[in-house]
Amino acid sequence: MALLAGFVTRSTVLREDASLAAFYLISLAAGVLLVSLRGSQIDLLHILFGTVLALDDPALWLLGGISTLTLFALALLYRPLVMECVDPLFLRTVSRAGGPAHYAFLGLVVVNLVAGFQALGTLLAVGLMLLPAIAARFWARGLGGLIGVSMLMGALSSVIGLALSYRFDLPSGPAIVLAAGALYAVSLVAGPRGGLAWRLVRARHLEA
Template structure:
């Protein structure tokens, strides 16, 4: 049994690299996704994951399938869309979610168009769905750096982030940190989406950010338990997804995200914090 779990990683270096990249992504992305869900901004991450596509496409046009060029382009495009959507929301009658949706659709279409001008359908699939089994040293350094910056940033801004989730109006009234913290948090979201893009592609980058985060809500009640639970769910999905894709000969990125989805569905039924089975359990006599 142990051999079945370890043999692919012992025998093949590309499996070890894929596991290392997924571990780095699982440590950094789920905590960010957790704050997104607490702030009711879950769908924003999906829009932002597509917003990085035109920047990555420009990097592809300039340097081909070069990770540094596509990463810098994607980071610039994601930050630009985040700032522009906020600016439009503050300058016009549109709400931020509506302006973000508009920019996301424009970005997605523009990115696909730019890639189609030079690349083949294989290049397009590579960018949209990623190649986690082809991670090289540059990609691992990128994912490790993103994980380090993310954890350090969350540690520094932890208290104002929590307060903004609970009572953003109070934070604005007692501190000037609200706007910088919000912008910094959006920067961390974009960073982790860029990391997810390098491993899982544009369409699946948000999978390891949100699914472990919503899974954790069924296992813990406060942030002290939610963050570790989300990280463990991400690590479990990554490890199991890699094994499933190896033994069943399935695409690796979708296998990882579907495994994370399976953990979410199982937690929705079995989780002790509001799972369906626990809700159906009869309460004790005279229990409040």
């Protein structure tokens, strides 16, 4: 999926978020269909929505290992990856690292999605990956700030979701993603970098 999405992005007019989403949804539908046809003993609800409170030691080791691998890989790929996103043509003229960095990043995305399946399922894992990053756009301008704020929001969403799940006896995975959605809604309204409230204040200031 990662290789196909990267190939389509670099060969057509589609952006990588669109191509990755397309291949992800197609592979998800195919996987659910195969599980259903094979008559597996695996509960489809656990596949789709995860079991965050039932993680065993191997699953925790997997999550910790992938997190560590991702941090080290991003530290190595940071410079060529940023240049690939900002000015890929310039990077191609001075280095050949653009293609490998691009494919390596897509591979990391897919690996982290697979890790997220263990806790949140195939549907909700995408929400926890995207919502904190989208919400961070309303609070930070530079790339370093965006990374820091998105990590903070992801951790805060997990803590709030688990607390609400424990307090009100709610499903943990949906509670975590809804907490991330609530932080996104707050950011959309009150975020200083293009939030609705700040735009309204500026508009009134200009009218005055």
